[in-house]
Amino acid sequence: MHGLRAILVLLAVAGAWGRQVSVTLLATTDLHGNLYPIDYYTGEPAERGLAKTATLIEAVRRENANTLLIDCGDTIQGTPLESVYQQYVSRGRLPLGLRFAGQPLRADPMMLAMNRLGYRAMVLGNHEFNFGLANIERARADARFPWLSANTALAPGAQLRPFEPYIVETLDGVKVAVVGLTTPDIPKWEPVEHYRGCRFERIRDALARVLPELERKHRPDLVVLAVHDDVDRRLAQSLHGVDAVVFGHTHRQLAGQQVGEVLLVQPRNWGVSLARLDFLLEDRPAGGWKVLDKRSRLLGVSQKVPAQAEVLRLAQPYHELAERYLATPVAASAAAMDGRLARVADSPLVDAIHLVQMHYAQAEVSFTALFNPRVAVPKGPVTVRQIAALYVYENELYALQGDGRMVKEALENAARFFQSCPDPACSQGPLLKRGIPGFNYDMAEGVEYEIDLTRTEGQRIVNLRYQGQPLRPEQKLRIAVNSYRAGGSGGYKMFRDAKILWRSSRDVRDLIVAYYLERKKLPARASGNWRIVPEAARKLLEQESLGESATIPPR
Numbered sequence: 001m002h003g004l005r006a007i008l009v010l011l012a013v014a015g016a017w018g019r020q021v022s023v024t025l026l027a028t029t030d031l032h033g034n035l036y037p038i039d040y041y042t043g044e045p046a047e048r049g050l051a052k053t054a055t056l057i058e059a060v061r062r063e064n065a066n067t068l069l070i071d072c073g074d075t076i077q078g079t080p081l082e083s084v085y086q087q088y089v090s091r092g093r094l095p096l097g098l099r100f101a102g103q104p105l106r107a108d109p110m111m112l113a114m115n116r117l118g119y120r121a122m123v124l125g126n127h128e129f130n131f132g133l134a135n136i137e138r139a140r141a142d143a144r145f146p147w148l149s150a151n152t153a154l155a156p157g158a159q160l161r162p163f164e165p166y167i168v169e170t171l172d173g174v175k176v177a178v179v180g181l182t183t184p185d186i187p188k189w190e191p192v193e194h195y196r197g198c199r200f201e202r203i204r205d206a207l208a209r210v211l212p213e214l215e216r217k218h219r220p221d222l223v224v225l226a227v228h229d230d231v232d233r234r235l236a237q238s239l240h241g242v243d244a245v246v247f248g249h250t251h252r253q254l255a256g257q258q259v260g261e262v263l264l265v266q267p268r269n270w271g272v273s274l275a276r277l278d279f280l281l282e283d284r285p286a287g288g289w290k291v292l293d294k295r296s297r298l299l300g301v302s303q304k305v306p307a308q309a310e311v312l313r314l315a316q317p318y319h320e321l322a323e324r325y326l327a328t329p330v331a332a333s334a335a336a337m338d339g340r341l342a343r344v345a346d347s348p349l350v351d352a353i354h355l356v357q358m359h360y361a362q363a364e365v366s367f368t369a370l371f372n373p374r375v376a377v378p379k380g381p382v383t384v385r386q387i388a389a390l391y392v393y394e395n396e397l398y399a400l401q402g403d404g405r406m407v408k409e410a411l412e413n414a415a416r417f418f419q420s421c422p423d424p425a426c427s428q429g430p431l432l433k434r435g436i437p438g439f440n441y442d443m444a445e446g447v448e449y450e451i452d453l454t455r456t457e458g459q460r461i462v463n464l465r466y467q468g469q470p471l472r473p474e475q476k477l478r479i480a481v482n483s484y485r486a487g488g489s490g491g492y493k494m495f496r497d498a499k500i501l502w503r504s505s506r507d508v509r510d511l512i513v514a515y516y517l518e519r520k521k522l523p524a525r526a527s528g529n530w531r532i533v534p535e536a537a538r539k540l541l542e543q544e545s546l547g548e549s550a551t552i553p554p555r
Contacts, residue, residue, distance in 0.1 A: 033077060123180040146163075191503060253266050340373055405494075
């Protein structure tokens with residue numbers, strides 16, 4: 001009898017040790033103010049946004065109560081719904097003479113929605129800095145969850161409260177740690193007053209410091225890194241004691257990739273998809289839990305996924321204010337224009353940006369990309385919506401001290417957007433180079449030039465002239481670029497160390513609206529200061545661009 005009792009006790013203990021628990025991590029990233037399922041620059045419905053993602057989140061929670069929801073950053077900037085709040089409402093005013101239809105809006109819309117959905121943490125992204133430190137603190141105060149960044153340190157007297165490096169949550173006995181990490185490249189993109197007092201540590205260095213501390217203080221059973229930066233295989237292979245990495249920043253997606261012991265996952269930006277990571281754990285005889293299995297997938301929104309009514313209700317007054325702002329008439333256009341071919345031939349739509357930049361920066365030369373090839377302007381009245389579609393980012397405008405050599409190098413860098421065609425007949429394509437995004441292809445105004453695609457990279461800019469004469473390398477020039485370019489991003493290293501002569505206090509999109517609100521007319525035709533040669537290359541690029549603009553993925 002005693003022997004049977006002992007066996008039963010052992011079996012009971014073994015059963016207890018063998019208890020298994022399933023834990024689910026859900027993650028969004030790069031939401032960029034997308035709450036409503038709409039493309040604000042066309043006014044059309046779109047399969048995106050946190051209101052739709054919320055439906056997917058609730059469905060997973062019904063399936064598994066042991067679910068943790070996080071976000072990987074770039075949250076409070078992007079759509080007009082969020083930018084109107086950040087730039088105007090949070091500072092106690094409204095744009096273009098608009099008035100509040102009801103009560104003033106007193107909290108960040110993304111934080112309201114994320115509170116409602118029960119987010120447990122959000123990673124600090126680089127675009128959180130676009131509106132300055134005071135806006136970061138206001139949004140953080142509205143959040144009922146911590147903003148994480150283990151590699152952002154603050155100097156004494158900084159205007160920000162310290163960021164938590166990680167959270168540790170217990171789900172059905174399992175300790176889950178989420179470590180937040182931010183891209184350290186913010187000083188390349190932001191004016192110093194937007195991050196003054198912040199120091200951004202290399203991610204590897206931060207992990208070498210934080211992971212041992214995390215193990216010593218909390219002994220977590222499951223460790224996940226939530227990263228607002230690109231994550232390569234070398235970093236993943238070097239990680240020890242980490243079960244998974246969910247990341248963002250690049251606006252790409254990765255359903256799941258096992259690198260060594262680490263599972264890598266990236267959901268799509270704008271709430272287009274939700275990352276789901278499932279972990280099966282078993283308790284250990286000596287205490288703690290062992291990970292038996294881990295897998296991931298992306299849950300995409302679609303027409304079949306309804307938007308959650310509660311999120312729409314919270315966002316509605318912000319959405320309505322954004323729509324009123326976007327519907328405000330600004331100027332008139334003498335002709336209908338669209339951006340489908342504006343990267344392969346000079347376009348009045350791109351010149352519309354150049355005119356603004358050269359005016360406010362008092363520049364002799366201007367560089368800009370066409371950020372949105374889907375942009376379309378009708379003949380007749382033009383609204384803020386149609387103007388704003390020209391410039392979908394919150395970049396500021398800089399005037400740099402440059403020279404002819406800098407202009408030539410920048411144009412050669414831009415020309416990498418195209419493939420070479422050694423045969424002047426250019427009978428074979430494609431000539432659009434994969435891997436270089438169109439928003440990194442800048443065009444210049446204030447100089448005349450040709451892009452000769454029969455030449456090799458670095459030697460393509462020919463007949464480069466300024467004021468009718470060949471541009472001398474030593475010619476001093478005042479050059480207008482945006483803040484992203486001034487930091488050297490997109491391969492434009494020649495701008496990185498240039499002396500800053502002037503910097504705008506408003507973003508370029510605001511300057512565009514203000515410029516045409518005053519002048520009332522968009523340019524009717526392009527200046528024709530640049531072209532692609534040979535002609536066969538231009539024609540082939542036109543064909544490719546018409547197909548590309550129809551299928552360009554969301555960024």
